[in-house]
Amino acid sequence: MIGGAVVFVGLMMAGLATGLWHGDGWGWFLAGAIILTTVGILDDIHDISARWRFLIQGVTVAAACALSGVYINDLGMLLGEEVLVLGLGFGLFFTVVCALACINAYSMVDGIDGLAGGVTLVTLSGVAILSVAAGQTNTGLFAALAGLALVVYLLFNLEIPLLRGYKMFLGDGGSNLLGFLVLWMVVAGSQRDGSFAPVVAVWLVGIPILDMLAVFVRRSLSGHSPFQADRTHLHHLLMSQGLGPRATLAIIVLMHGAMVLIGVAGTLLGWTEMALTVGTFVAAGLYATFNYLLVAKRLPFLSSIQS
Template identity: 70%
Template sequence: MGMDVGLLGSFLVPLSSAIAAFGLLPLARRVGFVDHPDARKQHGVPVPLIGGVVVFVGLVMAGLTSGLWHGQAWNWCLAGAVALIGIGTLDDIFDLSARWRLVFQGMTVALACAASGVYIETLGALFGGDVVMLVGLPGLLFTVVCALACINAYNMIDGIDGLAGGVTLITLVGVAILSLAAGHTGTGLFAALACLALLTYLLFNLEIPLLRGWKMFLGDGGSTLLGFLVLWLLVAGSQRDGSFPPIVAVWLVGVPILDMLAVFARRLLSGRSPLSADRIHIHHGLLARGLNARQALVVVVAMHGAMVAFGVAGTLAGWSELTLTLGTFVAAGLYFSLSLLLGGRSAA
């Protein structure tokens, strides 16, 4: 039965995303829902911002074929995704203020997590001693903070073609492996099928030869969706399902979070606001060193893949949570050092 559902989903998910892409791209051009080139954006022509919707359609089909939407908790995930992609799309159109965008994101995540019961209740035995518990309101508030960090990390990493989609794809592969290994076939199947929705988007975003002229971007709606999707799967997997220890979530989210923290730290150290505009993300540093966009994409996705592989291998091998925790500090130090080495421009 599981095999049949998986085969059906592996056909229907990319098909539904592709139909959405071919149907919405001409409409987006016609109504002007496009990203225009400017001083900070390197594409030469306006590009439709419908990637998030294309991925979302595939995710809906993934939930239907895996049966997850029948559960109340996942219904709230779907409702939260609809609301967040909606506010992200409005931001694409009207350029909303960061403050109100954060407020709406926080309220949406708080409601979805509180209503579903999917929120962070434990941090595990981070330092090898007692389990750190966050029951009730503190856990919910911490989940909201993590969600805002995750959502905006994916928005910030979305700087070159294929990057946000590529790192999300690797994360979902890790979640699928760990969930299936732990016997949680519903979550594992959904994560695996979600990969197919992302792959479909990436084929358009990277303009493979057969899709020349059909390029699309995620837009803020799409990057917001990916950040929320990753957050939900990591919380569900580490808290409700117990497929992996909470610290492994840090390894699975890897590069987007480390890059955001490194950029914020460098801005603060230089006396600027952490939200100021610049070109000091990891991909900007690689581009400044002479790599082209595709080479930079491969390097960053490989770095993220190494982090996800470490977290997956550590979980399957039964490494202690203390080992995995100490490893995150080493990874963060190496990443921050690389960020400083690569440099970048503080001006937008």
């Protein structure tokens, strides 16, 4: 369970290489990352209750965002031509809610080898492209170097031929770190740097959030707690169709990659924020339909895909 530590060391080196730790609030990101990774590691060892885990995560994120100034201040022009401003109080609260969702979404998606790391790598690639295109080269370089750290982890997690027998896992410490990293990058990119519109953040986070929302809705409708563990996540549903872990990994990463690609292409091609917003509802509807068909086992052709 040292994958989180490996990625954290990579982030440290990325911050040093780009000089980000010395300004723009990145030092507060580092402090928050240390606390959240430590809490996750302790949860792996001692199984911390969900209440205490959420409390520590919420306080940590609130402090890091308030002290750094990296929080969701506005939602862009979602409703037309006027910017929807949240302000400090509600904006900080909304950021904490989004952070808790993101951190726990990445924890939930970490159910098969390579999945949490793979989708995070795709997201960081999108952030790097948009940051560099907007002239935020330091942020783009940091995202790229953080992605490189993930590649190192993935080589061990997926046990490429030369590394068989040296497998590592993220653990809760690693998944907490990845969720916080993604949240920070999309908030910094959309709010502080102005590299992309706030709605693009939804496209960049993509499948992990859609999966978490679908699971929460399904559990609530069935009368269970949204936080009660079960086997209804997307990777579970795909594997129930007869797919192997590697085929499941490939399908989910491709789905997530398609969402990130739309967000990146829409930004670079100058699509309106309204178009991108409507697109998120279309994507959510398509995902919900696909999810329903998986639950109903109405996609028999998937079983023919070789793992």
